[in-house]
Amino acid sequence: MRTLSSSSGSSSPRRKLISVAALSAALLTAASAQVAVARDAPSGRAAAVPAAGTGAAPATPVERLIVGYESGAAEARSDRAAAADAAAKGEKAGEDVGFQRRLGTGAALVDLGERLTGADVADVVAQYRADPQVAYVVPDRLNKPLATPNDTEYTKQWDLFETTAGMRVPAAWDLATGSGVTVAVIDTGYVAHSDLAANVVGGYDFISDTAVSADGNGRDSNPADPGDWYAAGECGQATGSNSSWHGTHVAGTIAAATGNGKGVAGIAYHAKVSPVRVLGKCGGYDSDIIDAITWASGGTVSGVPANTSVAKVINMSLGGSGACSTATQSAINGAVNRGTTVVVAAGNENRNAANSSPANCANVITVAATNRAGGRASYSNYGTAVDISAPGGETRTSAANGILSTLNSGTRTASTENYASYQGTSMAAPHIAGLAALMKSADPALTPDRIESAIKSNARALPGTCSGGCGAGLADAAKTVQAVKGGTSTGSTFTSTTAVPVPDNGSAVESPITVSGRGGNAPSALRVGVDITHTYRGDLVVDLVAPDGSVYRLKAAGSSDSADDVSATYTVNASAETADGTWKLRVQDTAAQDTGRINGWQLTF
Known part of the structure; x- marks a missing residue:
């Protein structure tokens, strides 16, 4: 009933250069769960873009921003200057923005006050992006433990x-x-x-x-x-x-x-x-x-x-x-x-x-x-x-x-x-x-x-x-x-098995699923199963698009995620969305060198 044989080794992951321009274009979406922005650094070098694929909860509202200033800026050294800058940028955006504290790296943690919409957050981010003294602005994301074993085999x-x-x-x-x-x-x-x-x-x-x-x-x-x-x-x-x-x-x-x-x-x-x-x-x-x-x-x-x-x-x-x-x-x-x-x-x-x-x-x-x-x-x-x-x-x-x-x-x-x-x-x-x-x-x-x-x-x-x-x-x-x-064994599942090519460093592609007969709103724990073939999955940004166009970020791009393929089930609080209608899985490759495909995906209500 069994055959004994020896095991073999595996190849090591490769490294890639990430296109900052392509990445930036995909990072901010009106109803996105996450925001990350990068601009060109001095001397034409690409500014460091913090890895985005760190397990932030899907559809988590952005409540704080991490702002890195150029080393010569007063805000990089003075909390008072950083606080004044936050207040000024908030006033221009029409939002209540305040300096919270200095991080160990020297960056400023900025509080966005009451829960804002994606458009509100975008307005604040735009103010920081327009400032030549700002090196980067990224969300203070909510992370969770990731179960990737360190077992040698x-x-x-x-x-x-x-x-x-x-x-x-x-x-x-x-x-x-x-x-x-x-x-x-x-x-x-x-x-x-x-x-x-x-x-x-x-x-x-x-x-x-x-x-x-x-x-x-x-x-x-x-x-x-x-x-x-x-x-x-x-x-x-x-x-x-x-x-x-x-x-x-x-x-x-x-x-x-x-x-x-x-x-x-x-x-x-x-x-x-x-x-x-x-x-x-x-x-x-x-x-x-x-x-x-x-x-x-x-x-x-x-x-x-x-x-x-x-x-x-x-x-x-x-x-x-x-x-x-x-x-x-x-x-x-x-x-x-x-x-x-x-x-x-x-x-x-x-x-x-x-x-x-x-x-x-x-x-x-x-x-x-x-x-x-x-x-x-x-x-x-x-x-x-x-x-x-x-x-x-x-x-x-x-x-x-x-x-x-x-x-x-x-x-x-x-x-x-x-x-x-x-x-x-x-x-x-x-x-x-x-x-x-x-x-x-x-x-x-x-x-x-x-x-x-x-x-x-x-x-x-x-x-x-x-x-x-x-x-x-x-x-x-x-x-x-x-x-x-949650104590239940099944739910209504709607599936797409139509393969959709994902072009290299190109425009986003979408795969639709039409949901009918559900009635009412989608659940607070809508399960989104994703099966994507793509080497170096850190290139990919994956979103769920609701029938009314609202966007829920499932996976952000991450320069440190060199593993292949995306095979995962995400949970999204979609209780504000009407269940019936056409939902879309939106995927974009944000860096050169690889192509892939959406093999299929599904929604479980």
């Missing part, structure tokens, strides 16, 4: 963030990180790994047959993975196999420590993982798996101590042939009735998942695997039993196209910890288990059926192809977590 985790076929996880981290949720990984157990250890809680070894356990004993409270290797001729196989450390790989995808400056990032990196061992040499028995499901979800198993780390999500990246047995179905039903979501792998036989158990059981979320292009992986099972698809990787052409996670270098017994890329529906399932943990963290009241419904209803169409049936599509973590954050 994160750039190789395409499955989390790539525009084409990633699961759009980073934007979900602004809303939830898995805190308060335990995920049981019913698998081969756990081999110690420093990038996962902080999130591991008590588990159990449910393997009762010592021939399978390979650890010299039966059931006990130690879920350590001793290795599941076998020799040629064993396990019904002509050739042997090294230890897989499969459960540790799965667990790392779900909850590897994140932001710790090493290794990989976990999807629900503040969740806890409970390793529950059921697979050993040659596999594992239904009877042990049934007890593991029961215990992990808080049920009682004779002879086994009560579980003190009850899981609200179970991941089972395992399976076999045949129908779902009544015994297994009974255990799953019991877990779901206790409030635990059960996620299972569809299987890796390139056949209908109806012939694989527990993929064909009821009350589970069955997960097919997609490759880096967003199509069904060649090995993945398919069919009506599949509920959703998630990245599982495909390493035939490159290990870089697999799923990178925590592992061990030992071929038989444990050796040194490492990281490696695997492929399989075993890798796809923990993506959904991690997403379920994020959802449960965002709204603890969510039931298993609501979690499944929300994952499916907020999925996006597979970017690639799928023959045979891949469920509701490719899971979208950001959209799904946003949908449940």
Whole structure:
């Protein structure tokens, strides 16, 4: 069910020169959430333009300005002079403008008084721009934490963030990180790994047959993975196999420590993982798996101590042939009735998942695997039993196209910890288990059926192809977590999938969506999903234009943002706007050297 292969490196970001004239033209819009202005500096050099893409809240009114004066100006040295200048410029603009304080850089912080419209702010900014003693004037923007991990291998985790076929996880981290949720990984157990250890809680070894356990004993409270290797001729196989450390790989995808400056990032990196061992040499028995499901979800198993780390999500990246047995179905039903979501792998036989158990059981979320292009992986099972698809990787052409996670270098017994890329529906399932943990963290009241419904209803169409049936599509973590954050699982969504080219350093382009049948005003938390392909995304200014022409800034340009593509969901307070009508996504490239395209976008009311 899995293939081991090495991982590969990634290229470093490049630097670009930003066209100040082009940037300035796009920075100020009448109803914009942000204002930033630059003029030519002495000697024809471009004045420094502070990075605009720092996460300012969409549609946040500008209340203060930061004004930098030329070094020779009296206002650069004297607070009294800066205060007098602010008052004078406010009087000319017809607004109440006042000096507030001096910043550490020497710039002046200017208060705009009562909340002003975009046009009012523009009048004040114009007064400062006309002053040759002013080097720059920019908004004092409201920032928020940005969840971009510093984990050293994160750039190789395409499955989390790539525009084409990633699961759009980073934007979900602004809303939830898995805190308060335990995920049981019913698998081969756990081999110690420093990038996962902080999130591991008590588990159990449910393997009762010592021939399978390979650890010299039966059931006990130690879920350590001793290795599941076998020799040629064993396990019904002509050739042997090294230890897989499969459960540790799965667990790392779900909850590897994140932001710790090493290794990989976990999807629900503040969740806890409970390793529950059921697979050993040659596999594992239904009877042990049934007890593991029961215990992990808080049920009682004779002879086994009560579980003190009850899981609200179970991941089972395992399976076999045949129908779902009544015994297994009974255990799953019991877990779901206790409030635990059960996620299972569809299987890796390139056949209908109806012939694989527990993929064909009821009350589970069955997960097919997609490759880096967003199509069904060649090995993945398919069919009506599949509920959703998630990245599982495909390493035939490159290990870089697999799923990178925590592992061990030992071929038989444990050796040194490492990281490696695997492929399989075993890798796809923990993506959904991690997403379920994020959802449960965002709204603890969510039931298993609501979690499944929300994952499916907020999925996006597979970017690639799928023959045979891949469920509701490719899971979208950001959209799904946003949908449940307020306690509701779905909203009315209007989508445009028409591609619109974005010219290099040119005029703004627009993509329309016509909304009808809503009535009344748009919500205070209108969700705007954006999918744009563009190298060096710092070039881009992205706005939402309401039917009456009001403009809401979604993303400003930023000279320091060298990453590629914009794949994000923004939240806009559009309660002042009529919902019905034609909304537009406006995109402008403000610097030379790159072109791109709007792949699509959507509004969720």
